[in-house]
Amino acid sequence: MTEEFHRIRRLPPYVFAEVNKAKAAARAAGDDIIDLGMGNPDSAPPAHVVQKLIETVGNPRAHGYSVSRGIPGLRKAMANYYERRFNVSLDPETEVIATLGSKEGLANLAAAITSPGDTILVPNPSYPIHQFGFIIAGASVRSIPATPDEDMLRALERAVRHSVPKPTALIVNFPSNPTAFVANLDFYKELVAFARREEIWILSDLAYAEIYFNENEPPPSLLAVPGAKDVAVEFTSMSKTYSMAGWRMGFAVGNPRLIQALTRIKSYLDYGAFTPIQVASVAALNGPQDYVSEIRAMYKDRRDVLLRGLQSAGWDVPAPAGSMFAWAPIPPAFAEMGSVAFSKLLLKEAGVAVAPGLGFGEYGEGFVRIGLVENTQRLRQATRAIKGFMSRHGAGAGTADLLGAASS
Incomplete structure (x- = not known):
């Protein structure tokens, strides 16, 4: 023992x-x-978001079990955010799920889609959950370069040729934690073409989408690439954009099959975020963005x-x-x-x-x-x-x- x-x-x-x-x-x-x-x-966090939380906490009906995949208004608010920010249309019913921060969503999706011995492609260096979420689920991780350029694309081609079994998923994170690299839409087009050709899932971590320093080039969503939803989901978070890290509010959006897998596994594990947090998150997404x-x-x-x-x-x-x-x-x-x-x-x-x-x-x-x-x-x-x-x-x-x- x-x-x-x-x-x-x-x-x-x-x-x-x-x-x-x-x-x-x-x-x-x-x-x-x-x-x-x-x-x-x-x-x-924004004052009106905190006020909405306080207001909702005062409602005696707000303290019971919530909805594991997120209340309908919250999923709709996230879909609206993707529409106005990235020009990406999402179905709130089948292509959006709320998570307890993006970290929880990544780890639970890894558990949902991973079989022992699967090979997963992960940039190195990267945020620890990107590789260890899959390692905990029983996968083997193959490191690839962290730069969004030809080096990563060439490494992906080598990985497909030389990995046994063939890789089943790829993680990307731009703007990146920890390297701060930012990808453009042309790179994402190459990535999606690769994933579609090789039938590999892409899990994109977009937690830092709103923290960028070139006002003329806001970071794009991988889902803005035509056909990306066939192979990809993207994780976002309220933590950095609205300084709500301790609230643990995030999202996964994109491929309906992957969203359904995450929805099913979460239904066994949690009842979703505290309802007042979800309501306040709607206020953050739908309210003024100054x-x-x-x-x-x-x-x-x-x-x-x-x-x-x-x-x-x-x-x-x-x-x-x-x-x-x-x-x-x-x-x-x-x-x-x-x-x-x-x-x-x-x-x-x-x-x-x-x-x-x-x-x-x-x-x-x-x-x-x-x-x-x-x-x-x-x-x-x-x-x-x-x-x-x-x-x-x-x-x-x-x-x-x-x-x-x-x-x-």
Whole structure:
């Protein structure tokens, strides 16, 4: 009875645990830790959404079991959102289901469609549930490049030729967590053509659809590609768009067969989100959308403050085109120590917590994920601390020039 349970054995040690433990110890000692490691929005949801929640909670009839697949008005509101945002028509009865956040939906759909030994194609690095939802369900995962370009498309072709059994599903996530890559519609057209030809399901995670920084190129939905609904479902969430992460409200939309599979398995597992949360979510989707633009502008401002501060510190980080994260290569002076050790050192000496890239897959090693989850004042404080940290280790801005001058 000492052996670990089979499914638990398939899950590696939680990479983030070491940094989280060090973070908790530092806070217990009274240290001021600037936590940029979690993707946890720090803004309040729209006031009218909170008011609708309070109003509905006051209704004695709202406290019973809800509807597992979502109340009709909520499914209709999500279909309307897809129509106005992506020009995609959805049937609220057969092509939309509400989930307890996109994470729950992904995991339960994986359980619904996966047989032991199935091969699933997952970008590496990627958000952990993208691979571990299928691993828990008994599948084997084959990693593919995370970039939405020819490298991924070529890897998909190789996977079909060389995987036994042939892959049954592909996961994509753009704008991406953690890499912040953004895909365009031309790439999605290639992806859908591949999936239709090879009869492979696509599960698209579009949780960051409304957090993008090029106003002229909002991220598209994969379902906007003609024929995509034949092979694909897409997951969205209220968490980031409306700062409702703790409310656990998400959706799966698209292929009716996959939606039906998820509906059936969820009917055995839950009674849906608390009804007042669903009603308030309808208010968010159907109400004024000024908040969404304001949140997008806020994250862009934070992104720019963070990148300027890091550049001043001597840490060059690519500007993310979307999501609420920066995907930062470890500074060369610290590269050999790896992402976990670097994250712990940064926490200890600068008081700044980041997420080690290894936690998102083996090809995340060499990077850390930095969340735009503090206000600009705290981000400036964080970058000043990082600048001092870099300078103490001889890795700050201008260090290379000084070393070169000293050796000449």
